Amino acid sequence: MNKTQLKPQLHIIMAALLPVLIISLILFFLLYHSRQKEQPVIHKKLTGQFAYNIRLDSLNIQYGKVGRSQNLSDILIPYVQPKWIDRIAKETNDVFDVRKMHSGNTWVRIFTKDSTHRTLYFIYESNSIEFVVYDFRDSLRVYRGKKNVTIKERTAAGRISSSLWKAFEGMDLDFRLEMALADIFAWTVDFYGIQKGDAFKVIYEETYVDNRMVGINRVRSACFRSNNKDYYAFLYEVNGKKEYFDENGQSLQRSFLKAPLKFTRISSRFSRSRIHPILRIARPHFGVDYAAPRGTPVVALGDGKVTEAGWKGGYGRHISIRHNSIYLTSYAHLSGYAKNLKAGTHVSQGEVIGYVGSSGLATGPHLDFRVYKNGEPVDPLHLESPRSDPVPAQELSGYKLQSGRWKTRLDSLNIN
Numbered sequence: 001m002n003k004t005q006l007k008p009q010l011h012i013i014m015a016a017l018l019p020v021l022i023i024s025l026i027l028f029f030l031l032y033h034s035r036q037k038e039q040p041v042i043h044k045k046l047t048g049q050f051a052y053n054i055r056l057d058s059l060n061i062q063y064g065k066v067g068r069s070q071n072l073s074d075i076l077i078p079y080v081q082p083k084w085i086d087r088i089a090k091e092t093n094d095v096f097d098v099r100k101m102h103s104g105n106t107w108v109r110i111f112t113k114d115s116t117h118r119t120l121y122f123i124y125e126s127n128s129i130e131f132v133v134y135d136f137r138d139s140l141r142v143y144r145g146k147k148n149v150t151i152k153e154r155t156a157a158g159r160i161s162s163s164l165w166k167a168f169e170g171m172d173l174d175f176r177l178e179m180a181l182a183d184i185f186a187w188t189v190d191f192y193g194i195q196k197g198d199a200f201k202v203i204y205e206e207t208y209v210d211n212r213m214v215g216i217n218r219v220r221s222a223c224f225r226s227n228n229k230d231y232y233a234f235l236y237e238v239n240g241k242k243e244y245f246d247e248n249g250q251s252l253q254r255s256f257l258k259a260p261l262k263f264t265r266i267s268s269r270f271s272r273s274r275i276h277p278i279l280r281i282a283r284p285h286f287g288v289d290y291a292a293p294r295g296t297p298v299v300a301l302g303d304g305k306v307t308e309a310g311w312k313g314g315y316g317r318h319i320s321i322r323h324n325s326i327y328l329t330s331y332a333h334l335s336g337y338a339k340n341l342k343a344g345t346h347v348s349q350g351e352v353i354g355y356v357g358s359s360g361l362a363t364g365p366h367l368d369f370r371v372y373k374n375g376e377p378v379d380p381l382h383l384e385s386p387r388s389d390p391v392p393a394q395e396l397s398g399y400k401l402q403s404g405r406w407k408t409r410l411d412s413l414n415i416n
Contacts, residue, residue: 052123052131053145054110059120062109072098072124075107079119084140092142096124096132128214150208151217157201157413160194167200171416176216177204184219184233184244187254187385189226199225201413203406218242221406232410234403238391247407249391249399255323256302256385257349260331260369261356263290267366269381286377287330287370294335294365296356300347301329301371302385309342315368316360319353328375332368333359 049056066075073085088098101124108123122134129149135141156177160167168178181202182191205217222233233244233252244252268289304323312318315332319341322328335357347353358365371380391399 051110052108052121052133052147054121054133056110058113060111060113060117062111064107064109066101066103066105066107066124068103070101070103072101076122079109079111079122080136084134084136087140088134088142091140092134095142095144096126129209147209148211150211151205152208153203153205153220155201155203155409155413157415158199159415160198160200161196164191164194164200174206174213174216177202177219180204180216180219181222181224184222184252185224185231186257188231188252189224190258193226195227198227199415201410201415203409221403221410223407223410232403232407234399234406236391236399236402238389238395243388245391245399245403247400247403249396249403251388251390253388254385255327255349255388256383257299259290260301260329261290261292261296261298261367263292263296263367265291266381267291269379284377287332287368288380290356290367290369292356292365292367294355294357296365296367297352298331298334298354298356298367299350300353302327302349304329304347306341306343306345306347306353309337309345312360314361316362317354317357318360321347321353326374328372330368330370330372332370333357333362333366335359335365 051061064075072088076085076088092098105127106125108121108125109119110121110123112118112120120135120137122136123131124134125131129147131145131147133141133143133145135143156171156173158167158171158173164178164182165175168175181200185191200223202219202222204219204222206213207215207217218235219233220235224231224233231252232247234247235242236245237243246252266288268285300321302321302323304321306319307322307328308318308320310318312332315330317332317334317336319331319334319337320328321331331354333356334354337354338352341347341353356365356367362368369380371378371383
């Protein structure tokens with residue numbers, strides 16, 4: 001083949017290879033930059049500072065995150081000799097099992113500033129407070145440690161204009177405090193019926209790790225005003241367990257929650273005679289219909305045993321829970337059930353059991369919720385839930401003395 005015949009063929013080959021070359025360059029560019037973004041940032045610490053109880057004079061510190069499906073060996077290979085990795089796997093599982101590393105958790109490398117960049121320490125954070133240190137300075141040493149944790153007492157008081165969330169947002173309060181208050185008063189305050197003018201006061205503790213606030217430690221005392229009535233909560237320990245009690249020593253924790261889901265509105269109430277929306281005939285409706293988006297989690301109103309979990313005629317996907325010899329609750333028109341839930345399963349108060357749907361005879365997504373007392377239907381909205389045990393009589397005087405001091409402090413807080 002002469003050169004004249006070869007030229008057109010070369011052009012054809014080059015034309016065919018050009019798209020492949022371009023795609024390869026693009027992929028290389030994207031891969032390179034994605035790897036660059038994944039590289040941990042090196043933070044140089046000032047002389048005299050500490051991290052993980054290690055003095056950082058003349059040292060560099062590097063932070064990273066455990067990647068998906070990444071293990072300790074993957075992270076350490078670029079930084080330490082293979083013998084150290086082998087020893088970690090064989091000798092240190094009694095301190096920390098490396099198989100329990102979780103993607104997304106922080107890891108830290110502390111190394112020299114000289115040209116060798118020798119790794120002296122590798123730290124894996126088990127959580128926001130606890131960590132494991134691998135010390136490579138001489139022979140391998142592995143130990144657990146904890147960051148410097150401090151607890152600071154705080155107070156807050158505010159008035160609600162539209163919702164508790166809006167009030168917290170306006171006061172720049174941590175959402176975890178809102179969740180804590182909602183849990184404390186879940187059995188006494190209807191948070192779906194909050195009105196303008198309702199208010200709260202709270203004395204609580206924040207947890208700081210290395211001078212950075214990481215969460216709410218606990219609420220010591222609180223007062224929630226709803227519908228012009230004050231509900232108090234005081235933390236007190238009985239038989240080694242800390243619970244919240246009111247000013248009279250009665251437990252705030254009841255056997256049942258106020259509602260089994262977060263709903264948008266009540267679409268139908270308890271009635272002895274109601275026109276069925278589909279059948280168009282008058283019949284009793286011994287429950288409350290909570291309208292909510294499809295898929296909204298439905299939780300058990302209280303501890304109990306599942307007696308039914310399956311299709312039940314017009315109720316569609318349905319669950320019944322026996323709580324004790326007196327009370328039974330029913331949940332109907334579900335779109336699905338919690339994983340592994342079936343008849344005979346024991347559930348805890350607040351545990352997700354299913355999801356809102358429109359199965360059976362239903363015009364739209366909602367939960368048909370019913371309560372039976374001694375076999376007879378009762379209105380869930382007027383359910384008088386039995387309380388948990390109060391403060392023991394022999395401790396009541398001591399409790400009232402303690403709670404009285406907290407109440408005085410709460411009452412002194414000004415509501416803006």
